[in-house]
Amino acid sequence: MRFPLLQSFQRKGILTVSSSAPLVFDGHNDVLLQLYRDGGPSKANAFLAGREGAIDLPKSKIGGFGGGFFAVFVPSPTDLEHKFREMTKDTYDLALPEAIECNDALPVVAAQIATLRELERLGALTICRSAADMRAAFAAGKMAAILHMEGAEAIDADLHMLDVLHAAGLRSLGPVWSRPTIYGEGVPFRFPSSPDTGGGLTDHGLALVKRCNELKIMLDLSHLNEAGFWDVARHSEAPLVATHSNAHAITPHSRNLTDDQLRAIAESDGMVGLNFAVAFLREDGKMLADVPLTQMLKHLDHLIGILGEDRVGLGSDYDGAVVPKELTEASALPKLRQAMKEHGYGEDLIRKLCHENWLRVLELTWGS
Template sequence: MTTETSPLIFDGHNDALLKLYRAGGTSAADGFLTGRDGAIDVPSSKAGGFGGGFFAVYVPSPVDLEFKFEEMAKASYDLPLPDAIDWEDAFPVAMSQAAILFDLERRGALKVCTTAAQLRATLGSGVMAAIFHIEGAEAIDAELNTLEVLYRAGLRSIGPVWSRPTIFGHGVPFRYPSGPDTGLGLTDHGLRLVKRCDELGIMVDLSHLNEAGFWDVARHSSKPLVATHSNAHVICPHSRNLTDKQLAAIRESDGMVGLNFAVAFLREDGRMLADVPLEQMLRHLDHLIEHLGEDRVGFGSDYDGAVVPEELTSCAGLPKLRHAMAKHGYNDALMAKLCHENWLRVLEKTWGE
């Protein structure tokens, strides 16, 4: 039954670890337990029925955020991609963010889950369920030695790229209007990464990959195709969004797409402006459900990493989204699928446990 805080929402992407890292690392983690200036913390999760999600480890580039936001508020834009980051520079930053994740687990704020059974049990426990995810594989070396070690530490999901290039492939720029076909696909290193992730049971995240990279994964992976935080290109023609042809491939693989709350990927005009009604999110959900089916759609908020609609700036606001979905006509069974059951299904199939 749908209520203010149920079904629990399990989310495909957040950048809380980056925000905590920038605020001081493990010394800033107290605020995650008691309340902080951010989208996700323990009090907000309880108020909003936020059950957890993919906690991304992301190595930031030096970016002028004020310039980026000003450009993305315009009618069209094409931001230059940041330079690639070497493994030697990325690895210590990634380890610092992973340490924050495990410190939060030690404090009882969340539980890092490595199996679908653990995930399901944790969702019913009152503790946030977390998946250790890497967004942009700069911290993985060409020999994949760090991948093996991080898998042992609990890594279960990885995006080969953010938007800047890596030794594994190429991402899409922040460009509007634009399709996702913006350059070369996976490198030989990238193909080996996909193969080893399949063998280990690490989910490969297609969000941020350009179209050539997407099709490379589709050809070489035996697992469901998953984009943790992407939207419908036919509604918002941004380079970050998925075409109907890509959605058809995801459906064919029995994969999954998490709806991104970032306003530039929701709005038809592609602008980074927060006055986005919840009805616009429902338009994307309807399109994704139409093309993927009810079992392959969920949420991937991008909380703590993007400008999101004014009504949903914190996970405490998620009851508003549930109310809008129920008012739109989604029944209880569909609500449960969209909120968390579909993520459990695709992770069980991807991880094999």
């Protein structure tokens, strides 16, 4: 298989990342949504050859992107231009999209999972169901993909579809995106704001937590409001994980985690992945890309200060968010590694942040 984009970079003198650099395993991306919008499984070849967007196989080889959580997401009808325009203001409070019915969500979920399976069939990645699968993929030089679902709209109240999705490889689930489900409520896109924006988990939500624990499906708390977060903390037997969230003490956005939430995650031996989305990084909460890498390091310092060096990683939100202009695609990840080094992070800590901490928490959650 030839990769024209990769060969183009090499002709220009832009080489792949050093083999000694730690691979990045990432807490969240939305490439399946973008491929779905482009045509679904029939367009999977674009991932191998090079596509517009943040993540594909050539860019990943260049940047040392070793894999991550591939999110399945059912989009709401949204005026993105209006949303992004509002999020450049000093304050904003965007209305939550309406709930999506299960029967409407299922075909979208099926198409995106089929796309991920097609990527595996084409040899672009390996769908991992265990930490051992992830380690084997790393050793073989294959991209390691976790099937994750952001929002549980496609899961029926009896949870039968949860078992079906688990059989298909689902190993991580966010009960909500930023809209309500029968399981709970998500936080709005609101700045400034506390994440305490609504009610806790419903009875269906508590049943979902219990069944995910039984199946060893990781629960992602990134979009859940604070009341729902504390319900999971009280009822879940697994480490608390937020795959792509930042520090509310630095950026007081509803999507970010308070220090009390971070302490609860630490006590559970859980994990937080640093979100690259600029509105959750900038102290003014604006969706503007002129964010220096030092701002990302400020969030990392704060997260590490509360969670410790073993419970922080990366959760880029690539292909689903406006990110710092220096890190617009996976091929740019060496810049972040270099910024960490210049900031004073040692090799062991950088390796933990890049992928070892994700392996650790997934082994704790999955049991292997």
